[in-house]
Amino acid sequence: MTLNRFCAAALMAASLTLPTFAAAEVDSPECVAPAQPGGGFDLTCRVAQTGLAAQFGAPMQVTFMPGGIGAVAFNLFNTTRTDDANAIVAFSTGSLLNIATGKYGAFTENDVRFVGTAGADFGAVVVKADSKYTSLEQLMADLAADPSSVVVGAGGSVGSQDWMKAALLVRETGASPMKMRYVAFDGGGDAIAALLGGSIEVYTGDVGEMASHMEAGDMRVLAVMADERLGGAFAEVPTAKEQGFDVEWTIMRGFYMGKDVSDADYQTWVDAFKAAYATPEWEQVQTEKGLLPLNLAGDELKARVDANMATLREIATEAGLIQK
Missing domain, CATH: 3.40.190.150 (Bordetella uptake gene, domain 1)
Structure with a gap:
């Protein structure tokens, strides 16, 4: 075997013994x-x-x-x-x-x-399909005037992720999150049922759980809390940021x-x-x-x-x- 062929064979054998990212301890x-x-x-x-x-x-x-x-x-x-x-x-x-x-x-x-x-996943601001709110701007105007005038609910207690989404919305208006009217549920399913039943007006949920409801036509997503507009079923839903509100979750x-x-x-x-x-x-x-x-x-x-x-x-x- 020539020297070049020997070196090539040695290199190939060595490469086969190593994982893609080899490290001494991993x-x-x-x-x-x-x-x-x-x-x-x-x-x-x-x-x-x-x-x-x-x-x-x-x-x-x-x-x-x-x-x-x-x-x-x-x-x-x-x-x-x-x-x-x-x-x-x-x-x-x-x-x-x-x-x-x-x-x-x-x-x-x-x-x-x-x-x-x-x-x-990303936060979503959700209302019933027949809600008086057809844009995030309308909702934010009411929250700015009186945070307690809008009943917001989600699947988590005060201090939870879902509560934080609602708190961000109220905070963006300049009001204190502690002044909002928030209803806590045991989970997202209960909160969605309450929204559809009229017990709450706004649900601060997750994008991932909204696709089927959008297809059914019983809910409207006013905004997604992402840096950029999403694709797929949410391609037509604007972000909160592009509507003028610096809210992301x-x-x-x-x-x-x-x-x-x-x-x-x-x-x-x-x-x-x-x-x-x-x-x-x-x-x-x-x-x-x-x-x-x-x-x-x-x-x-x-x-x-x-x-x-x-x-x-x-x-x-x-x-x-x-x-x-």
Whole structure:
């Protein structure tokens, strides 16, 4: 065998032994869902398990760590698993809200490393099809004149994600969120039933649950709380921002790691997410799991998290959820 042929054969053999993103410590990838099986955190990990399958040399394991709506896992990865290079943990915007309001204890968003996103849903401002409100501008005018004059409801108590969406609307008018008339329900289904039954006038829900109702023609979406107009069934629905109101609510689903994970291993995960985002398989699993595209990794994700946390803390403080 000639020297050139020997070198070529050696290089080929070496390449076959390495995963796409090989790193010394990432040899048993794991996604921790901080809840019981089923639900949003489980879904988030399944996106990573399927979407990152081609990026590592070993299959990803999904494990469950329920407790405190994510608090148990957040505390564990701030104490005993701070340098675990193999594990990512699922989080959502609800997790960020819990951090902001102190429900995860003394640790903050700066005590973990945010890696990548699985996708997103977005807030929606919804009324009945025959509502007197045909535009967001009309609704905002009434909220500005008297926040208590409009009955708003959603599937969450004061301080929840759905309450935050309503609070953002009222806050944008210059009024205090604490002055709005808000009705809490056990879930989105109950809130939708109340809207259709006339018990509430406005529902601050999620885009993902609205498509079937728009097809049925029984609801009208006045605005989506996204940075840009969405596609598909929502292509004709304007954003709140394009109607002149700086209100955005992204229900982000993503992953974090312990703060002591090495830069090299952290970057391995970031690179894996970025590579996966460019594949049709990632787009397919997002669609199958009912998520909309939101593909952020590394510094870009951290910047988005920091911006969200600042807004969450500001609104929560105004509403009395955080004591100065």
